[in-house]
Amino acid sequence: MAKSNKTAITPTRDQDYAEWYQQVIRGAEMAESSPVRGCMVIRPWGYALWENVQKAMDKRFKETGHENAYFPLLIPLRFIEKEAAHVEGFAKEMAVVTHHRLEMQDGKLTPAGPLEEPMVIRPTSETIIGEAFSGWIRSYRDLPLKINQWANVMRWEMRPRLWLRTSEFLWQEGHTAHADENEAREEVLTMLEVYREIVEEHMAIPVIPGAKSEGERFPGAVDTFTIEAMMQDGKALQSGTSHYLGQNFSTAANIRFQNEEGDWEFCHTTSWGSSTRLIGGLIMTHADDDGLRLPPRIAPDHVVIVPIIREDSQHDTVMAYAEDVAAKLRAQSFDDAPVKVRVDTRKIQSQEKRWDWVRKGVPIILEVGPRDIEEGKAAFSRRDQIREKKQFLTIAEIAGEIEELLWGIQSTLFEEAKAWRAARTREDITDLKAFEDHFNALKGNTFNADGGFVKAWWCESSESEASLKELGVSVRCIPLDQPEGEGKCVLTGAPAHRMAIFAKSY
């Protein structure tokens, strides 16, 4: 068997980035599109990733004092109408339920029994949770109220993409109510930091935490904060948001409390969300031309053992050896839990197994065959160095180093992504001409090094933000981490107090 330069995914990123993205998803069996426009079927491998993200987040939500609850999928139309900006922001993307029955007419099932009041399928739950909060909160002693819900939501998208933008998606939405603005604002930043931590430290996706500009705020929010990630094609991905809603929603839903003086006040509320979009971000951050690459902390399996069996007579001994190796590795721990090991017992060719796991992105693949048993060895390869030569290591060596190896892969993926982002972030663009030239040089759907972020001083005027539209660029965020001093706005030349990240985005 000659060494092959064939990539496991066709086309490569360089040939057709958008098509590559879809083939990675197909190749790793993560998801597929469904008969329902814009909706996806999440397959076990993709769902396992989401579950691992969920697990990590849920733990942090609870550690930061939140409780899970569940609210209805259907929201009465009049709830949505309560908050003006919210109405405007979501009206165009809502699925509406208008009937409660089907009847056979001319051989076809036809909606019947019109609802007196139509319902919308939740695009987010501010309004219906607000309704509940207004009933739960009476006194300052009831505050803060900190609730999270894991749910599905629906937004009728014009242009869906698997994971990144589907009409129905899974997410968590946190909703909290506080007695005063400071406490609410602190909550908003605390949860933004939780997002940063999970996304960077578990998913190994580097992000920039920052404030959203006026034009990019959540409908109805006073302030929106975001973590922005850069995909391999240089586009930005909003990967989690946290909103200070002021008293907009509490006024609309009548969420009031009596303070210590006995006066009635409206609560200050927050909401924050992150979704299955993160899995799309994971793909576009770490996957390569051989498929997915998973950071060990969220990988469904850390190690897959592929038995190499030459003859039937060797089957039992090799399998016994494989199980023995698995047991030795499971006795080790990584990230405060036993190392997750799978022995691939499928009755297919060993090479096919190997490439299957390469495409699925498992961090470590071990091949064990008859030759290894005597020496107590295995052929070791790591996904982030999959084109390197396999090493033959003893099980003792592998077991002894497995924890360190997995952390090494975790940090390698993170460092590679940071380097990629750094190489595609321009900080030397200081005037409009250079700014326009930079973004005009980009040609549509290309995978190249020309895109990426421009970090520059910005005056924050809404006129200048609106002017970005024709370039196809937006203000991704105003980073929390700001340099000293002031500068001149890259767009207008006016004095600017803060720097912003500009980019094309998903």
Added chain:
RNA sequence: CGGGGCGUGGCGCAGCCUGGUAGCGCAUCUGCUUUGGGAGCAGAGGGUCGCAGGUUCGAAUCCUGCCGCCCCGACCA
């Protein structure tokens, strides 16, 4: 919703211009030989050619309408 492209076995495609009853590669199944960097041979199964009309003796192929997918915009997490 505008502009462009595309819908043919699970995946990737050819055939369409010039109508004659569907083919290739991979995958799947069976058998034998194989297996440590993407195995070989032999055989087999699987498609109402996106849907609905129309033209025609005959439609994957021509015409009309619709649906869906992808890319670029607009909109958005």
